[in-house]
Amino acid sequence: MIALILGLGLECKAPAFAANSSGSNASVLNASEKIPSWINPEPFEYTARNKPNPFEPFIRRSPGTEEGNTSKNKTLTPLERISPSQLKLEGILNHGAGAAEMSALVELPNGKGYILRKGMRIGTEGARVESIQENSIIIQQQYIDRMGEKKTKQTVLKLPQEAGEKNE
Numbered sequence: 001m002i003a004l005i006l007g008l009g010l011e012c013k014a015p016a017f018a019a020n021s022s023g024s025n026a027s028v029l030n031a032s033e034k035i036p037s038w039i040n041p042e043p044f045e046y047t048a049r050n051k052p053n054p055f056e057p058f059i060r061r062s063p064g065t066e067e068g069n070t071s072k073n074k075t076l077t078p079l080e081r082i083s084p085s086q087l088k089l090e091g092i093l094n095h096g097a098g099a100a101e102m103s104a105l106v107e108l109p110n111g112k113g114y115i116l117r118k119g120m121r122i123g124t125e126g127a128r129v130e131s132i133q134e135n136s137i138i139i140q141q142q143y144i145d146r147m148g149e150k151k152t153k154q155t156v157l158k159l160p161q162e163a164g165e166k167n168e
Contacts, residue, residue: 052146059125060144076124079114083123084139089157092134102132106157127155135159 088107093115095101104116116122116137120129127141139155 056146058146060146078108078112079116079120079122080124082108083125084127084141084155084157087122087157089137089159092132092137092159094134104129104132104137104157106137127153130154 086109089104090107090113091105093103093105095103102118105113106116107113116129116132118129118132121127122129122139123141125141125143127139130138130140136156136158139157141153141155143151143153145151
């Protein structure tokens with residue numbers, strides 16, 4: 001009896017694979033040939049009109065640092081190989097009475113120290129030292145954002161406070 005029930009179960013599935021041309025078998029084949037609509041979706045067309053290119057970098061180089069304006073053979077100084085945010089301000093040097101005579105002592109991540117003056121170039125993106133003040137330096141970088149607008153990024157490096165100065 002059990003074999004007969006199991007046999008019936010197999011017989012129900014067998015006509016779908018059989019090459020018999022009877023009417024009952026044809027209806028089973030038609031039911032199995034129906035393809036759900038999610039398998040064959042409607043064709044999709046992408047139009048890039050008024051949409052940004054997803055493969056463009058978010059920050060473009062400023063016009064002054066384009067490849068045509070700089071020499072590829074130019075050797076970069078250690079200050080031009082790092083980003084301004086990697087610098088650590090260690091001290092401010094005042095050589096005279098005016099702010100034009102000030103310079104700053106910075107430390108690179110590798111521990112080496114360098115002296116910065118107003119107008120010096122830092123980093124690969126064309127950042128420059130804008131001003132040196134008594135306790136900080138301001139570094140500005142001009143870039144073109146994703147929408148093609150010219151913007152300025154400003155990095156301020158401050159002198160670390162001494163332990164005695166915090167209590168005053």
